[in-house]
Amino acid sequence: MGFPFFGNPMPRQAKPKPRPITESVTIREISLLDLPPIFALGERLFPADKWPALYRTWDEYELAVHFASDSETCLVAEMDGQVVGFALGTLLEKRMSSWTYGYLLWLGVDPDVARKGVAARLFERMTDLFIKLGARMIMVDTDAENEPALAFFRSQGFGQETPHLFLSRNLTHDPDYLRHRRAPRASPTRRKPATPSRPNYAPGRDDDD
Numbered sequence: 001m002g003f004p005f006f007g008n009p010m011p012r013q014a015k016p017k018p019r020p021i022t023e024s025v026t027i028r029e030i031s032l033l034d035l036p037p038i039f040a041l042g043e044r045l046f047p048a049d050k051w052p053a054l055y056r057t058w059d060e061y062e063l064a065v066h067f068a069s070d071s072e073t074c075l076v077a078e079m080d081g082q083v084v085g086f087a088l089g090t091l092l093e094k095r096m097s098s099w100t101y102g103y104l105l106w107l108g109v110d111p112d113v114a115r116k117g118v119a120a121r122l123f124e125r126m127t128d129l130f131i132k133l134g135a136r137m138i139m140v141d142t143d144a145e146n147e148p149a150l151a152f153f154r155s156q157g158f159g160q161e162t163p164h165l166f167l168s169r170n171l172t173h174d175p176d177y178l179r180h181r182r183a184p185r186a187s188p189t190r191r192k193p194a195t196p197s198r199p200n201y202a203p204g205r206d207d208d209d
């Protein structure tokens, strides 16, 4: 029965179901044009003062090296023509071991689309790639305080968390350091990538080095 003063209520229209954001996200292999937006997003997500303990440093060199050597395992999440996330991985083969590892080095999603499943989509595709390339295990690492990343990795089935301590020693008072600084430089030194060629441990396997 309708209400006399307000008229009959309008028939309720079925609201269109909001399309999950991940459906409008495309996951694809990285291309050269992606480097500037990925770099800019990484600068927002990995500022050196936020995660000073990260032994890898987010910089142009880091990104360019991965693009040059591992583009097959570098993925981009794109939405409306914009880069909203990326995953940079590499394949590791241990000497004297038949095992191949997939190592996810960097994973980042624009905070504007956080908790919408973008990282999960990137990770799903990366897993497919690693499997196709022969990996039997995936490794990731992050700062012990990086709760969102830990929660994400745990949600993707990661376990076997092995604490790993990074120690540092200041060299600027070392006599050799001071001598070296005073000597004229022969040629400009080229920076080396901060990424180790392989991680220091391989969970689940005996160290064979």
Ligand SMILES: CC(C)(COP(=O)(O)OP(=O)(O)OC[C@H]1O[C@@H](n2cnc3c(N)ncnc32)[C@H](O)[C@@H]1OP(=O)(O)O)[C@@H](O)C(=O)NCCC(=O)NCCS
Residues within 6 Å of the ligand: 045, 105, 106, 107, 108, 109, 110, 113, 114, 115, 116, 117, 118, 119, 120, 121, 141, 142, 146, 147, 148, 149, 151, 152, 153, 155
């Ligand atoms: C970690 C990160 C990649 C997650 O990206 P995301 O697209 O928001 O993650 P998803 O939406 O795919 O999350 C999937 C699941 O992970 C977990 N998760 C993700 N972010 C979380 C958070 N901030 N708090 C708690 N759980 C979280 C949840 O279980 C989530 O499922 P739910 O939303 O249904 O509960 C993103 O927060 C990020 O870029 N962080 C900064 C960079 C970084 O630390 N990278 C990882 C180390 S290289």
